[in-house]
Ligand code: HEC
């Protein structure tokens with residue numbers, strides 16, 4: 629179609645009539661460009677070359693994740709501390725495991741947790757991967773609490789319905805009941821637990837996916853300095869940092885017994901009070917906050933971060949805007965995490 633003078637004029641006229649909209653558009657694009665340099669949208673799943681997934685492994689892992697019968701007292705599954713209805717956390721300051729044993733730290737969410745492949749999982753970075761994490765949970769004293777891996781294998785073998793599922797998930801393995809396969813299956817399931825959010829739509833180019841307040845919050849999150857630590861696909865989970873660079877963290881959080889963080893793992897003085905920078909995806913849904921669950925309200929956690937990590941005091945408006953940005957990180961629960969699976973029965977089955 630030929631462009632007529634009228635349409636050309638109309639176009640120019642519209643541009644002249646809406647200079648503000650034009651400017652806002654440029655501003656939006658600049659923010660989006662900056663955001664894309666710091667963050668990335670979530671992938672469809674978190675499988676890697678080293679840890680591929682298959683439908684049979686994911687389905688087995690999902691069952692194992694929700695099965696309490698393997699634990700020492702028959703009451704502890706992964707879901708005890710990573711509940712779907714609380715976005716993969718337990719709502720407690722510190723987790724409680726078998727026989728009511730207290731865990732020294734707060735339960736982080738399992739959602740998107742496998743993103744942190746490059747750095748080890750857990751607050752102090754004492755696990756290599758979600759697979760390694762699952763294996764070690766079996767013998768974790770406050771977790772499943774088994775004395776040794778053989779006990780876990782015996783408990784799995786006692787549930788006849790698991791044999792075909794393990795065989796299907798590990799077809800080349802003549803005796804598939806091993807703790808490594810347990811970890812591989814649960815890890816495969818965890819690698820499917822991604823929660824795409826409005827922020828992902830934004831990063832993919834839909835600037836309207838974020839409200840103006842959320843965009844203002846994103847701008848603050850970057851300019852104040854939060855994104856220097858909380859960045860990447862998970863908006864965190866890419867590095868370790870000292871908690872309390874400007875002030876002792878326990879003076880701000882009220883923590884009774886300061887945790888020495890990675891120092892207790894590495895015994896390196898430089899690691900005193902160093903913790904993993906947590907992913908902030910779904911953070912609105914996962915209080916209480918910090919490694920010890922010492923802070924209940926998100927605005928308080930944000931103010932504490934600004935003071936402890938950046939030596940800055942935020943205004944109420946800045947906090948409100950950052951909360952709005954963090955809300956845009958709340959995604960949809962994956963379907964295979966919204967409902968619980970039916971588990972193979974441990975009752976006698978006729979041959
Ligand atoms: C008794 C409660 C409890 C149980 C049971 C439990 N977890 Fe956790 N989980 C925690 C706590 C607490 C942490 C943090 C531990 C730490 O950092 O010292 C954690 C950390 C994790 C992490 C690391 C997340 C991150 O971002 O660092 C993953 C992944 C995870 N758990 C998955 C599982 C799986 C899979 C199971 C079952 C095999 C399981 N958990 C069983 C409480 C529990």
Ligand code: HEC
Nearest residue numbers: 853854857869871903904905917918919929930933934937
């Ligand atoms: C120097 C690095 C650094 C900077 C800058 C930083 N953080 Fe953090 N952030 C951390 C670390 C480390 C933790 C974990 C602290 C702990 O619990 O031990 C954390 C934890 C958090 C938590 C709690 C998450 C949870 O699941 O418990 C929130 C929320 C948070 N940061 C938001 C922010 C905001 C907002 C800013 C900017 C005002 C910010 N952070 C700046 C390193 C940083």
